[in-house]
Amino acid sequence: MTDPISDMLTRIRNAAAVKKTEVVLPYSKLKMNLGKLLEKSGWIESVQEASEGNMKVLKLKLKYDDQGLSVISGINRLSKPGQRIYAKVTKIPRVALGNGATIVSTSRGLMTSDQARKEKLGGELICEIW
Numbered sequence: 001m002t003d004p005i006s007d008m009l010t011r012i013r014n015a016a017a018v019k020k021t022e023v024v025l026p027y028s029k030l031k032m033n034l035g036k037l038l039e040k041s042g043w044i045e046s047v048q049e050a051s052e053g054n055m056k057v058l059k060l061k062l063k064y065d066d067q068g069l070s071v072i073s074g075i076n077r078l079s080k081p082g083q084r085i086y087a088k089v090t091k092i093p094r095v096a097l098g099n100g101a102t103i104v105s106t107s108r109g110l111m112t113s114d115q116a117r118k119e120k121l122g123g124e125l126i127c128e129i130w
Contacts, residue, residue, distance in 0.1 A: 002081055003077075003080060003081050004026070004028060004030075004031065005030065005031070005034070005077065005126065005127070006077045006080070007025070008025055008031050008034070009075050009076075009077055009127055011023050011025055012044075012060065012062070012072065012075060013072075013074075013075050015062060016062055016070035016072050017070075019064070019068065019070070020062065021061060021062060022059055022060065022061050022062070023059070023060040023062065024052075024057050024058070024059050024060075025057065025058050025060070026055070026056075026057060026058070027049060027055075027056035027057055027058050030110075031058055032047065032049065032058060033109065033110050034103065034110060034126070035047035035058060035060055037103060037110050037111070037112065038060075038129070041101060041112055042063070042071070043063065043071055043072055043101075043129055044060050044061065044062055044063050044071075044072075045061040045062065045063040046060075046061040047059070047060055047061075048061075072129060072130075073130055074100075074129070074130045075127060075128070075129045075130075076127060076128050076129075077126075077127050078102070078125040078126065078127055078128060079124050079125050079126060084124055085124065085125045086122065086123065086124050086125070087104075087122050087123070087125055088122040089116060089117055089120050089121060089122045091122070092104060092113045092116060092117065092122065092125070093113075093125075093128070094113070095113075095128045095129070095130050096130035099130060100128060100129055100130030101113055101114070101128070101129055101130075102125055102127070102128045103125075103126040103127050103128070103129070104116045104121070104122070104123045104124065104125060104126065105123050105124040105126050106119075106121040106122070106123035107121065107123065108121060110126070
């Protein structure tokens, strides 16, 4: 697999489209940190580290509203292995008129665009979610 983050986002997008409650994917520290950030921001319900056999996996529980619609209406990968996209703090894009978030990998770890602006940090644009 050349881009595990893109695979994670695609699994979340597909699971939300068919209204699954849980997504299981291979574990990595970056995916775990991204999952925790999405949980803290309110996009997913919970993130758990588990093991299936001799493999570590991540279990993401998706979040739905009262009508059964997914909280995540869209998720898009920005920076790819073949083309990394970096932005200064002033150039971090706003998503869905402020109702979405851009996830930025900074020197202090993963954070949302709002957190990065508060701390005056730029970095690699990982994905956008709305």
